[in-house]
Each structure stands twice: as structure tokens, then as C-alpha cells.
Amino acid sequence: MFKIPEDRTRKLEGMRERGINPYALRYPETITVGEAHALIEAGGTPEVRVAGRVMAIRHHGKSAFLKLKDSTGMIQLYFQRDRIGEDEYKAYKLLDLGDFVGVEGECGRTRTEEATIFANSYKVLTKSLLPPPEKWHGLRDVELRYRHRYVDLFANDDVTAVFRLRSKVVSEIRRYMEDDGFLEVETPMMHPIAGGATARPFITHHNTLDMELYLRIAPELYLKRLLVGGLDRVFEVNRSFRNEGISPRHNPEYTMLEAYQAYSDYYGMMELTEGLIKHAIAKALGTEIKELDYQGKKINLAGSWARKSYSDLLQEKSGISLTSSESEVRDCAKKLGIETEGIDHWKLLNEIFEDTVEASLIDPTFVIDYPVPISPLAKRKEDDPNVAERFELFIAGMEIVNAFSELNDPLDQEERFRQQVETKDEEAPAEVDMDYVMALAYGMPPAGGMGMGVDRLVMLITNSPSIRDVILFPLLRRTAGSETTPPPDGSDGDEDSCQ
RNA sequence: GGGGGCAUAGCUCAGCUGGUAGAGCAACCGCCUUUUAAGCGGUAGGCCGAAGGUUCGAAUCCUUCUGCCCCUACCA
Numbered sequence: 001m002f003k004i005p006e007d008r009t010r011k012l013e014g015m016r017e018r019g020i021n022p023y024a025l026r027y028p029e030t031i032t033v034g035e036a037h038a039l040i041e042a043g044g045t046p047e048v049r050v051a052g053r054v055m056a057i058r059h060h061g062k063s064a065f066l067k068l069k070d071s072t073g074m075i076q077l078y079f080q081r082d083r084i085g086e087d088e089y090k091a092y093k094l095l096d097l098g099d100f101v102g103v104e105g106e107c108g109r110t111r112t113e114e115a116t117i118f119a120n121s122y123k124v125l126t127k128s129l130l131p132p133p134e135k136w137h138g139l140r141d142v143e144l145r146y147r148h149r150y151v152d153l154f155a156n157d158d159v160t161a162v163f164r165l166r167s168k169v170v171s172e173i174r175r176y177m178e179d180d181g182f183l184e185v186e187t188p189m190m191h192p193i194a195g196g197a198t199a200r201p202f203i204t205h206h207n208t209l210d211m212e213l214y215l216r217i218a219p220e221l222y223l224k225r226l227l228v229g230g231l232d233r234v235f236e237v238n239r240s241f242r243n244e245g246i247s248p249r250h251n252p253e254y255t256m257l258e259a260y261q262a263y264s265d266y267y268g269m270m271e272l273t274e275g276l277i278k279h280a281i282a283k284a285l286g287t288e289i290k291e292l293d294y295q296g297k298k299i300n301l302a303g304s305w306a307r308k309s310y311s312d313l314l315q316e317k318s319g320i321s322l323t324s325s326e327s328e329v330r331d332c333a334k335k336l337g338i339e340t341e342g343i344d345h346w347k348l349l350n351e352i353f354e355d356t357v358e359a360s361l362i363d364p365t366f367v368i369d370y371p372v373p374i375s376p377l378a379k380r381k382e383d384d385p386n387v388a389e390r391f392e393l394f395i396a397g398m399e400i401v402n403a404f405s406e407l408n409d410p411l412d413q414e415e416r417f418r419q420q421v422e423t424k425d426e427e428a429p430a431e432v433d434m435d436y437v438m439a440l441a442y443g444m445p446p447a448g449g450m451g452m453g454v455d456r457l458v459m460l461i462t463n464s465p466s467i468r469d470v471i472l473f474p475l476l477r478r479t480a481g482s483e484t485t486p487p488p489d490g491s492d493g494d495e496d497s498c499q
Numbered sequence: 500g501g502g503g504g505c506a507u508a509g510c511u512c513a514g515c516u517g518g519u520a521g522a523g524c525a526a527c528c529g530c531c532u533u534u535u536a537a538g539c540g541g542u543a544g545g546c547c548g549a550a551g552g553u554u555c556g557a558a559u560c561c562u563u564c565u566g567c568c569c570c571u572a573c574c575a
Contacts, residue, residue, distance in 0.1 A: 005509070007526060056535075063532035080532060097525070110533050134510040134524050136536050141510085143567045155510090199574065244574050245500095254575070339572080392575095399575055427573085453575050466568095467575095479566060 004129045011094040012127050018091055022127035027051045027102035034072030040107045040115040048117060050075065051102040051125060053154060054095060056135060064092065068103065068117075069154070076116040077103055084119055097135075098128030146474055159469075162462045165284050166470055169458055170237060172283040173257055176276050182233040182259060187222035189215060189239070195436070196220030196377070198420075198427045199242040202252075215241035218451065220377065221436045223260050224406060227447050228439045235259035237454070248466040249398060252475050255454040260406065264448035265379075266389045269403040270366050273393055273450055274305055277364075277400075277457065284461055294396045294460050297362050305364040307391075310353065313367060317356040320349065322371060322386065344423070346373035361394035376416040378404030393452075400457055403450035410440035 015022045030049045031039075039046055052070035066077040081089040095101065105119040133139040138155040145152040145159070152159050174184065192211065194201035196218035204213050219238045226234045241253045257276075261268060278301065282288050292299040311322045320332050326345050333340045333348045336355050340348060349371065361367070370390040372380055378388035389405035407413050417432040458470040468474040 003509090005526075058534055058537055059531085060534065060537085061531040063534090065534050065537085067535080076535075078533075082532080110535095112533070112535080114533090114535075116533085131509050131525055136524070137511045139510075141567090146567090197575085240575090242574070245572075247574085248569085250574060256575080402575075451575085456575070477566070
């Protein structure tokens, strides 16, 4: 838990004694700090009204400088006793770092030319009872930063900048997709069958229907039902959930863009992907970017991005090919220290690929034509039924996009679903999604589809080493008693809603 | 799940091979009406993450636990 320092409580009471509401109801008709700066830049000395959080106070006897911060920036305030009056000047001693105040005053500059609001009056808007972090270093402790992101945000401007960029990226993704004729849709997050990807799901339960539900691991199968329904271009910026490990590149809930385009295919998806990512980067960073620096790696974004076949890359880096025998693949895997016990041939092959190839794909590279057995939702190539029309886009060794020409043969789909179910793999769906097969049976137009990891794209653009740096509230273990107070009756809380 | 690292004041950090706790910022009290990581003088603040152990003596050494970080595994 936390302790409120006595000096702050004392000041809170001091405010109330003076008839000041430490939690004011409102402070309307303000301009932003950014607007105030613009007015000062324009050379005037207008009267303005601003509001924000006090980030610094420098007392000078009968005057004081304060720094006021709002979401548009920081501006200096100058409180002079003679200007704001004896009483108000005395009361300003009750202000602390972290408090919110509203100020009226005249814009101008100090003799060092710093833009400043010379306060005529001020109003306490919110008393802060906990001291902010150290003013120079900010909040460094990563655990506190993630657990108390609100502090991280107001103490560390670079953190705020990352999340502003993230927001920009997401809105530019939407703009690009809409401009290309895609319709944004929302599909269920609670699924009766966890399909559309291979991953362990989170399980939940609906009481009234007495039904097991899974948090979606991907929206794919619902979006493709919409293609059957005649919505030819759809996308969803979606949160999906996977009950798996946490790492610098994995959070149990994460954001994807999934998009489906009728009459297109995976080549079309490559064009869409490249255009979309280039657009998002250019708009987010405000300029056409040819090279991105990610964690010391130079990423060349210029020109058309490379397209290399899965099989060629595998051959080149590991000596294994798609036609290598079972024992060749096993030997190779063993040499790489990959666990081979009970792992099937194609999965092993893919692990060899991940081990030997992925890290080397720094510049954007479309890896194309994956083996069919690890691509259960992709169409087979016409000239090679063992290879699927599928690509993954890698940047900086990270998988950013997975896409394919969508399988729309209901009988083939049903067969591949059955094979998945039969593996009894924990990550495979427990049953065949017959409604989806039925949808395909009504006929789904040929289509390309793609799924893009938005968090990872934002990592690249903001040069963030960990996915947690681009997720406002990453999942952390709950610490004993630190975040909540137990209810007074000693029970575990609301039993109606706890399962 | 396996391996390594970290945990000291509200915050950022020192604390050597064991001898009983330090700085800066923030806070409090003074002085200061143009400072800007303001300055000067003073004060207060700690069960050194938790529990055991070794020792005359533990922030320091050992064990266990908790949390976080990194690597690894599963995955995107």
C-alpha cells in the first residue's frame, strides 16, 4: 500500500480552512499551454487562462517561478506577491509539486526571454497527496513504471511521446485502410471455439448460458465469414489473447490489424502491407523515412521490399529443404539443440527455420510460400500442392505480418481442421468449427488476408526494445496486497462475478 | 518451465574483503521579487524486499520465499 505524507495532509487541511476546495469542480474557458506559447511567439502580451499540473516550484522570497504542464507542453508561471496579492501569495505555500492549478495572467517573457505567464490569480484545481518522482531522472524503476503507468506518463515525457506515436500509427492505419475501401468491423472477442490461429486460449464461462467461452486468439474466422456475407473488404483493429509466455516481444493480450480483401491474393496482400506500413511510418514520424534505426540495427525501408522463398532461405541457412527426409530434419534439429521428442516433421522444420533464418531478416523481407501443414488456413499453390500461398513479413528479425491467399474450399478446410484436432495439441482447437466450414460451403470469394502485429510495428517505429514499452498497461503478476484492500468482511470479494 | 541478475529514504543512487546507514532531488524551518536541475544556512526522514541461518557482530556471507529485469523454451 502507500502512505500519504503528513505535510501534504496538512496542506490539504490548510486549504479547507481557507475555504479552498482542494478538488475544484471545474475550470472552464482555458487555452492550452501550447496555445499560450503560440500567442507569446506571436509577440503579444494577452491575458490568458491556463490549467495544468505543477511540475516545479522555485521560491524567491516574495516571488516564485512555477512550471505548469498540460498535455500540450510546459510553461513557466511567475507569481509575484505584489501582483497576485498578499493573501493569495501566502496561500500558494500550500501548493506542492504534482498539484493541478488554474492560472489567469498576462503572457510575456522574462529577461532571459523565457515565455512566461505573469499570474494575476490562480485557483487550486486538485491537491496531489503523493509526491512525484525526482524531477531530473524521472521514474526509472521499470516495475514501478509499468505498475503505475500514470506516474511514468507525467514524469517521463519520452514515454508519453511513445504512446502518442502509437495512437498516430493506429489512426493512420485506419485512415489508409478506409481510403482503400476497407470497412472497419467488430467481431466477437468471446469465441465458443478458439480458432484462426494456433495458440493456447484463455478460457472463461458464461453463467446464464452455462457455456465455456474462449477469449479470441484471432478474429480471422469471423472476418472471413463477412467475406461470405458480401463485405468484400473488411478489417478489424483487434485485441487478441494468447495464454502463453511473456517476453520482450509477447504480451498475453496484444493488438493486431487483420484485413481481408475479396478477389485478391497474397501478392495483393504484400502490396497492401508494404503500402500500409510505409504510410504509417511516414505519417507517424512526419516524413518519408528511408532508414529506421532499431536498437542499433539499420533498417532500410527504401524501394520494393525483398521477397524470398521459405524454402530457399531454409536451404541457404540450414542446408535443409522441404523435401529433406524425416531423419535429415531430425538430425539438423538436434544439432541446433531443438527438442525433437514428439514434435512432428513440419513443426520441426519450421523450428529450424525460426532458429536459423529469422534473426537474419533485418531489412523488411517477405518470406513467401510456406509448407501447407503449418498453414491450415492458406490456399495451396496451383503448381505445388505441398506449398501454401502464404507469406510472413520480417523486420529487424521480428515477425510483423502473416498473410495468405485464403483457403475457401470447404472440403479441404474441413479436412485440415480435422487433422489439427487429431493432433490433440494443446494449441490446436478442440473441435472442428463446422459453422465456418458451412460458411465456406455457401461460397467465399477468392481473397487475400493479412494479420499485422501492431505492437511490434510500434516498437520498430519508436525504437522500443520491449513490447511493454508500447503497451500502456502490460500484464504483470499481481503482488500480494499491494493493489487492493480486502473487503471488510474478509471474503475474497464479489462472489457473483468470480469464477 | 530452466539459467543469470537486481531489490538500500517518497524518487535517483553510493555503501570495497562483515564493525551497526550516506549523497542529490523532493519535504520541513529560515533568507532571497527574473529563476530555470536556482542559490545559501539549518532540520527531519530507514525493520537496507520478507523469513531463516552463519557470526561476538550482517545492508554486506549462506538458504528459502516474493517481485521485477535479461537470456532460454512456447508463441506473434
